[in-house]
Amino acid sequence: MPKGRELVGLPVISQDRGEELGRIQDLFYDETSGSLRACLLADGGWLRQPRVVDFTALQARGPGAFTVSGAGAVSHEPPPGTRRWQELKGLRLLNRDGRELGIVEDLVVELPSGQVKALEISTGLVNDLLEGRKEITLEGQVNWGTDTVIVG
The missing domain is CATH 2.30.30.240 (PRC-barrel domain)
Structure with a gap:
């Protein structure tokens, strides 16, 4: 089983366009359920809203990347009731x-x-x-x- 530090830095790639949406910068942990709820993406831009992907939207994990169905999987709000890794x-x-x-x-x-x-x-x-x-x-x-x- 991987550790959080092994997930941070992995790219998240859109399956519909084949483009990198960002790299995982941080993880959101839900203390109530005991699970990861979302990932914060770093995209290298200044003064941008946070880019968050719900953990359930991550469809596949290859040897060096996660994939999502498309850019629509990205939101700008972290899940409520979570703490950052x-x-x-x-x-x-x-x-x-x-x-x-x-x-x-x-x-x-x-x-x-x-x-x-x-x-x-x-x-x-x-x-x-x-x-x-x-x-x-x-x-x-x-x-x-x-x-x-x-x-x-």
């Missing part, structure tokens, strides 16, 4: 007993559903280098705060 990175992760498990570094995503199955966490630079980052499976209730995520 970049806002989730750096949150403290605690279990229900208050024990700190680490710092959220990334989301582990199931494709094509967009369901977030786990969080990749850092337990410190030395541990990351020696043991690698850990993945905490999201099971049961997950409470997302402004500074902390509580699992368990």
Whole structure:
């Protein structure tokens, strides 16, 4: 399963015209459903409205791109009740007993559903280098705060 950082930077291509609509710049996560709801596209333009593609509109993921049916899949409004992927990175992760498990570094995503199955966490630079980052499976209730995520 890919991580959020592996999705960021991928192009989104229109199947009807074969043109690149933009590259994924950020992801919108819905804490209630536990899934990705949309992607923010970067198109290199200044002073433009945000370009958002609903995650369900992404039809295919090849080795290096997503496709959508056409330019009509692009909107300008992020889905309500979502948080940006970049806002989730750096949150403290605690279990229900208050024990700190680490710092959220990334989301582990199931494709094509967009369901977030786990969080990749850092337990410190030395541990990351020696043991690698850990993945905490999201099971049961997950409470997302402004500074902390509580699992368990």
